[in-house]
Amino acid sequence: MTVPQIKGYCPGALRPMQSGDGIVVRIRPFNGRLRRAQADGIATLAAAHGNGMIDLSSRGNLQIRGVTEATYPALIEGLRRMGLLDPDEAIESRRNIIVTPFWQTGGETEALAPALTEAISAADAPAIPGKFGFAIDTGRQPVLQTASADIRLERDAGGGLILVADGSDKGKAVSIETIIDEAMALARWFMETRTDQNRMAALLRDGAALPADHFIPRQKQTHVPAPGYTPLGAMVGLAFGQLPVKTLASLAKQGGLRMTPWRMLLVESARELPGVDGIITDPNDPLLRVIACTGAPRCAQGQAKTRPLARTLALHLKDGAFLHVSGCAKGCAHPKPTHLTVTATPDGLNLIRDGRADDAPDRAGMTPEEIIKAL
Incomplete structure (x- = not known):
């Protein structure tokens, strides 16, 4: 292999x-x-x-x-x-920030994003790993909890700001004035506490205990992203x-x-999108439930043409099921488990149920036709 x-x-x-x-x-x-x-x-x-x-x-x-x-x-x-x-490569590497798209002009989120960028860009900012990231998820309800991030800025059920370490179900109460400094302090805690871990959730899984002031319960995300019109x-x-x-x-x-x-x-501000090819506007389109990396030949490590295969498999996907088609076991496009994962190998396609691209397959060395029957 x-x-x-x-x-x-x-x-x-x-x-x-x-x-x-x-x-x-x-x-x-x-x-x-x-x-x-x-x-x-x-x-x-x-x-x-x-x-x-x-x-x-x-x-x-x-x-x-x-x-x-x-x-x-x-x-x-x-x-x-x-x-x-960015000013230089080091700052660019640290500036991994996801921002909720539902921020309002003049609101706190709009101010927090540049403030966090400035803090990360400072000369004394912690030298966090290249894939370590932040999520500014400060709307009334969280929408970014399924996205990859290590330090999260959220709100509790009462509307107060909390700072959350990814992998924890609790956060620390903060204010608009302190949240950026607290986020940097948590990043420094991570760097001082870790051994070989590059992500916050891995550090907590390995037994690291957060400071005692992380005790505010988090809200659970109910938002399901879908195409459509929003107030924004x-x-x-x-x-x-x-x-x-x-x-x-x-x-x-x-x-x-x-x-x-x-x-x-x-x-x-868009209310109509006339004549725009290449977008999905139907929230029921099965392609919205299929993830596929670039694959061969655009990725040197890809073992198959993933996206043509994914388009074909999407037509046979059961309602509610999510599919990840990966060109190799790295699973770059989706490192988390999925209902169905198809991983390309030199010996054919591996089918993995409720797992990741690098997990042991339920069936190995399959053809596209066999995958379709198995779906």
């Missing part, structure tokens, strides 16, 4: 990653939002310096694919002029998080774009 190579870091713009279809350049939109001009500019740059395909990641970041060594400098200069780059604009889905440049440019004409970790975008 081929063992996938684990890079140990996520790509950035200043620290890109080589893949099967060229260099992958990841853009981390500041405060989880792109202005219309920025979104349109990214589409133009991706068309000129990449292969015309953009991915929306599970952390709400955009990845320009197919960049070459020759086109990379011009792409970076374009991103710099649009204000989409239109939520649209993207099959596998894939975004052709024409689709991004068309969406940019409709309004500013707020990122989500659900492979959806919130188009600000």
Whole structure:
């Protein structure tokens, strides 16, 4: 069996990653939002310096694919002029922040995102691991609890702000004035307490005890992300998080774009999206319940063309079931368990029920036709 190579870091713009279809350049939109001009500019740059395909990641970041060594400098200069780059690679690596897309103009969330960015960018900020991240989930109800994050800013049932370590069902009471400093203090606690753990939940699973002031019960998320209209604009889905440049440019004409970790975008103030190809607006579309990585040949470690397979399997998926199709055992697109996971190997497809891409398969070496029958 081929063992996938684990890079140990996520790509950035200043620290890109080589893949099967060229260099992958990841853009981390500041405060989880792109202005219309920025979104349109990214589409133009991706068309000129990449292969015309953009991915929306599970952390709400955009990845320009197919960049070459020759086109990379011009792409970076374009991103710099649009204000989409961090001052340096170290700050970029630390700035993993997911922001609820449902923030209101003038509200606390809008102020917290840049404040957290400033704190992470400070010279004395803790040197957290590259995949360690933050979630600003400070609406009335949590919506980001299924997204990958290690330190979470949430509200308790009474509306008070709490700071939560991922993996705990309780948080610490904080205020708008103290929450950023407390988040940095919790990050420092993680760095001082850990041994070889890179994620907060792993540290807590290994027995680390949080400070005694983490005792406020968390709310449980009931929000189910779906395409549709919201008071803030239109939520649209993207099959596998894939975004052709024409689709991004068309969406940019409709309004500013707020990122989500659900492979959806919130188009600000939009009430109609006429003629925008490449989006999902039907909340019952089965493609919304299918996750698939880039796969072969765009990923050098992919053992199969995952997305054509995922489109085929989606037609046979039972109501309510979620499917993850992974090109290798790394499971980059979805590291958590799923109802059904199909992992590509050199010897065929492995089917895993209620597990992750690297779990022991229920059945191994299957063909696509056998997978369809098993669904």
